[in-house]
Amino acid sequence: MNSKQIRQTFLDFFASKEHEIVPSAPMVVKNDPTLMFTNAGMNQFKDIFLGNSPANHPRVADTQKCLRVSGKHNDLEEVGHDTYHHTMFEMLGNWSFGNYFKKEAIDWAWELLVDVYKIPVDKLYVTIFEGDEKDGVPMDTEAHDLWFKYLPEDRILKGNKKDNFWEMGDSGPCGPCSEIHVDIRNEDEKAVIAGRDLVNEGHPQVIEIWNLVFIQFNRKANGQLEELPAKHVDTGMGFERLCMVIQGKQSNYDTDVFQNVITEIAYLAGKRYGTDEKADIAMRVIADHLRAISFAITDGQLPSNNKAGYVIRRILRRAVRYGYTFLGFRKPFIHQLVKVLTENMGGAFPELIKQQELVVNVIREEEDSFLRTLETGIKLLDTIIEDTRKKNGTEVNGDVAFELYDTFGFPLDLTELILREQGLTVNRAGFELAMEGQKNRSRSATQLETGDWIELQQSAGDGFVGYDTLETKVKINRYRKVKGKKGEFFQLVFNTTPFYAESGGQVGDSGTIEADGKKIEIFDTVKENNLTVHLSKELPDHPQATFTAVVNMKNRRLTENNHTATHLLDHALREILGTHIEQKGSLVSPDSLRFDFNHFQKVTEEELARIQVRVNELIRANDKRDEHREVPIAEAEKMGAIALFGEKYGDLVRVIKFGESVELCGGCHVESTGTIGQFVILSEGSISAGVRRIEAITADKADEYISNHLKSLKEVSALFNNPADLKAAVEELFVKFNALNKQVEAFEKESAGKMKKELLLKVETINGINFLAQQLNVDNAAIIKDIAFQLKGEIDNLFLVLAAEIDGKANVHVMISENLVKERGLNAGTIIRDLAKAVNGGGGGQAFYATAGGKEPSGIPLLLTNARKLI
């Protein structure tokens, strides 16, 4: 079976068991502060397990794009070195939400693996939970007995809490799990050591392929477990590993999932896969990372310098690094692999085909910039090597290596590699110490203490009524206290709410809740696991009371203006720049709007002007909002709405139409476009290769902006006595100004020349030195400097002291001919320091020329006589 058939067989199998087959959620997670990327198949069902949302189908199956690079599952540094770890991988899974439980889960897993995929029974081992006294959970005998139908006792292993008890986090739903492992070693190896002794021991050919989780408990913040009323099944099977087992390979990378890409890498590098261990690792790293980066980009996550975007950048850089070190690539090459990846996986994931050009551009740009980083790092390292050698050392300080890594992004392994070639080493302990210090600083800065939810009442959800009203009566369902570094605040969840929680680029509402004449401010509203969480600085005296919740209307209306304007902008962009335009991000706040979209070149001034005009036309068309709630997604697409890649939609979506603009959107909008009044583009720029950003303002802000500009224009015009053509008047002024400037310069030169001539007459020759000490009447130090340099050019053996009073302060210059400096050991710098005492100042400079200043200009005559004494 090829990988495509293996994937389809899984889905077909569970469809036949009455499972709803759902699409993969985007790999990039939005609206969950605890998670950046989807790292398991169950992520998209988290709300259901937490009881925040009802399940639409009791049985579900899918294949899910996952990324494991940070947090609990951090495999990044292992990827490529072995044959079975990945950053991005597909997870096949089936779920029961309060429907079937252990029996069906185990029976079906067995049926699929053994009867359908034909994996030999003697290769299989399973594990069950051994129980935990502290938690008061007994051994999972139920799972044991179910497996015992298929497998002998010595193939059913008991595992501890670490391996066989699954938890979502410190608190929340959890339960025992049962894993299925496969031993794919040959018979000789099996004879030496039994497979059962290698299960969960990290052996590359005795591996876990499927984990069946039985969610039957909820762990409270105090650590106690309580039995759940509805029990769930959550399973996950590694697709790449499954392919390896079924295709009889020894490595995930030998399957058809990766081989095309690896062949292409080998071709570009001029090497053969399987001939050199280090080169092989590099090829695996690149093949793996290429998938992760490409899918992240198609899901809307561009590489950037923080958060999720930064994780993507790091993965890409790791690939570049391995290519650089082990395959000899010195120029961008990863972007050239996208074509093969697309040919390979575009069938199952059409987003790759649609966005191929963007992916290539973004990757190439990132490769370029990292290669530049490496170049500066190598330069810095060269000076470090020199310094170390000078000190006769053989070891580079850990701090120095850390600075190179921390500040300049130069990877430690490259530092070590280059140093080794020079016979030097890095103080690894010092590096680790510095790294530890940095980690501690970060951790202590972000520490949050989250209290337990205090439940006041249950309600079926926390329904949002804010589309229709900005004020309503609410009761608090639950609340908790959160302590951060900047103080503490409270999170409140209501039974219903008019507050819009930050989502889809639109910022959260603010406002107040009021009871018994006491108002409490809600300063922000956010979404957490599909719950609308209101943030307040204080807690009401009587949380059980009924409150009047009021949204800050002014801000909400301004936000609505900007949000609708964003839709109109999107529409105008597609009209004027082309239908390839897709949203790559947006921010809608009361103050302004920001819209990111893919476009291959700079938007010209002329295009920008047309876009702004077009949006304003659409505003004046005064189209009414045509809102459709709870539309099946297929129907919405028929209406012309375009779903975004990287956005997770439910079965039912909300469609917002204004004239020809049709969008899937959960945000807040004006009733008719005329309300927006005015739309002004403030800037256009690039945020990444192939992605442009437009920032704009509307309504009051736009009016203010325009009237401010008109006002300054009027004021400037008035300064010119209101000419017919202001621009010409300004240009003329510039021309005149420049001409005058030149005249002044010429005049200054001339007067300097005159002054110089006069000075030439006053030169005395003392002891073979041409000496001159004079006070000048000028108001610009540059003139003195100029005269000094001119005199130096005309008089040999010169010892010159010039001084002037400028702005009530003394300004002194000393110039000494170079030959005097050499022959007589004179130094203008030290001389002027001494002389400057007479004017209560100090100075310095070079041996032949130095300047000084002082607070007491009255001391200048004394200074000049002192200078004479020096000769």
Add this chain to the structure above:
RNA sequence: GGGGGAUUAGCUCAGUUGGCUAGAGCGUUUGACUGGCAGUCAAAAGGUCAUCGGUUCGAUUCCGAUAUUCUCCA
């Protein structure tokens, strides 16, 4: 969110006890050589040393804030 860096000519960057008429390479313009191109040589133009404030006789340089940006950590 926290730490560290960077910001100097159109571009890439030098610039240490704070005083060096603020530099280099590439690019641009002009001139010379050449039949033309390419090239070589010569010259010139081009700078608010990111912005604002402070310390100082004097700040590109030291300090603080802001902006932009890079980088590491969470």
